[in-house]
Amino acid sequence: MNNNLLTVNIAGLKLQxxxxxxxxxxxxxxxxxxxxxxxxxxxxxxxxxGVSPRVGYSNPTVVQAKSGLINAVGLPNPGINxxxxxxxxxxxxxxxxxxxxxxGYTSEEYALVAVKAAEAGADAVELNVSCPHVKYTGSExxxxxxxxxxxxxxxxxxxxxxxxxxLSPNVTDIVELGKAAVKAGADALTVINTVRALAIDxxxxxxxxxxxxxGLSGPAIKPIAVRCVYDIFEALPxxxxxxxxxxxxxxxxxxxxLAGASAVQVGTAIAxxxxxxxxxxxxxxxxxxxxxxxxxVKEIVGLSHQA
Ligand SMILES: Cc1cc2nc3c(=O)[nH]c(=O)nc-3n(C[C@H](O)[C@H](O)[C@H](O)COP(=O)(O)O)c2cc1C
Numbered sequence: 001m002n003n004n005l006l007t008v009n010i011a012g013l014k015l016q017x018x019x020x021x022x023x024x025x026x027x028x029x030x031x032x033x034x035x036x037x038x039x040x041x042x043x044x045x046x047x048x049x050g051v052s053p054r055v056g057y058s059n060p061t062v063v064q065a066k067s068g069l070i071n072a073v074g075l076p077n078p079g080i081n082x083x084x085x086x087x088x089x090x091x092x093x094x095x096x097x098x099x100x101x102x103x104g105y106t107s108e109e110y111a112l113v114a115v116k117a118a119e120a121g122a123d124a125v126e127l128n129v130s131c132p133h134v135k136y137t138g139s140e141x142x143x144x145x146x147x148x149x150x151x152x153x154x155x156x157x158x159x160x161x162x163x164x165x166x167l168s169p170n171v172t173d174i175v176e177l178g179k180a181a182v183k184a185g186a187d188a189l190t191v192i193n194t195v196r197a198l199a200i201d202x203x204x205x206x207x208x209x210x211x212x213x214x215g216l217s218g219p220a221i222k223p224i225a226v227r228c229v230y231d232i233f234e235a236l237p238x239x240x241x242x243x244x245x246x247x248x249x250x251x252x253x254x255x256x257x258l259a260g261a262s263a264v265q266v267g268t269a270i271a272x273x274x275x276x277x278x279x280x281x282x283x284x285x286x287x288x289x290x291x292x293x294x295x296x297v298k299e300i301v302g303l304s305h306q307a
Contacts, residue, residue, distance in 0.1 A: 023045040028078070191242070192224070
């Protein structure tokens with residue numbers, strides 16, 4: 001949907017509406033991103049890509065919980081060199097901003113992937129420093145202010161595009177990590193990645209996921225994500241935030257805006273509600289803004305802090 005009420009600008013990215021596809025949902029191909037764009041998303045975040053190809057974990061990699069999914073797919077990806085042609089194609093067919101999610105095992109690897117993604121046409125990069133289930137990357141970096149600072153500094157000095165840092169909820173104080181990322185140069189934050197979780201099959205009496213531990217997503221984590229956005233906005237009111245975690249309808253999106261997010265990313269809801277969820281969110285938010293007499297969604301960002 002494209003109307004003036006919904007346009008937002010996040011770290012220089014112009015979004016026709018404040019919704020985006022979250023990383024890891026619907027994968028890597030330009031055609032699936034185009035389908036998501038046509039379903040109403042205002043931006044696309046790709047699945048995380050690293051320097052080298054990775055197969056990921058063996059099945060089962062996803063299990064349904066009562067209000068969401070627990071996944072440990074293990075960052076399967078083709079590697080940035082193999083992905084470059086598809087990225088160029090995606091960029092050529094998309095009208096909305098294309099954000100490439102990158103990960104690495106060192107700050108140099110993050111920077112290398114970010115540079116190649118930018119060269120292939122990425123409008124911004126999102127640093128996955130928050131994957132909870134792969135060793136030596138993801139949240140092992142995002143839980144440590146020093147490592148996080150090194151990664152963000154390395155990427156910032158290597159690319160001219162906006163750098164978005166995706167934070168982990170699996171920390172004692174998410175604000176400390178948010179501040180470290182912004183001090184190191186992050187242009188925006190995505191809040192949050194999945195919450196560490198585990199499911200057990202009572203018949204086999206064993207953990208269900210092949211990796212044992214995974215990350216919980218979907219409606220179950222929305223209140224955690226809203227709290228994290230609220231905390232980050234309170235401490236860093238000038239830093240644009242993509243709210244992420246359990247958004248499945250326009251009311252959820254509004255909660256994130258009122259907590260301080262400028263836009264929301266949608267992941268698991270696509271598995272349950274299909275990509276039509278974007279159009280439904282945009283319609284609902286537009287109707288709400290009109291009903292309440294606002295001229296732009298920007299006017300309600302962080303409004304709950306005034307209460
Ligand atoms: C199957 C699956 C794969 C995911 N892969 C990635 C990934 O590659 N990189 C990343 O940063 N987040 C990944 N995520 C996390 C989502 O982008 C998002 O942060 C999380 O699922 C919470 O949002 P949701 O409740 O709307 O799904 C993945 C989530 C799921 C369910």
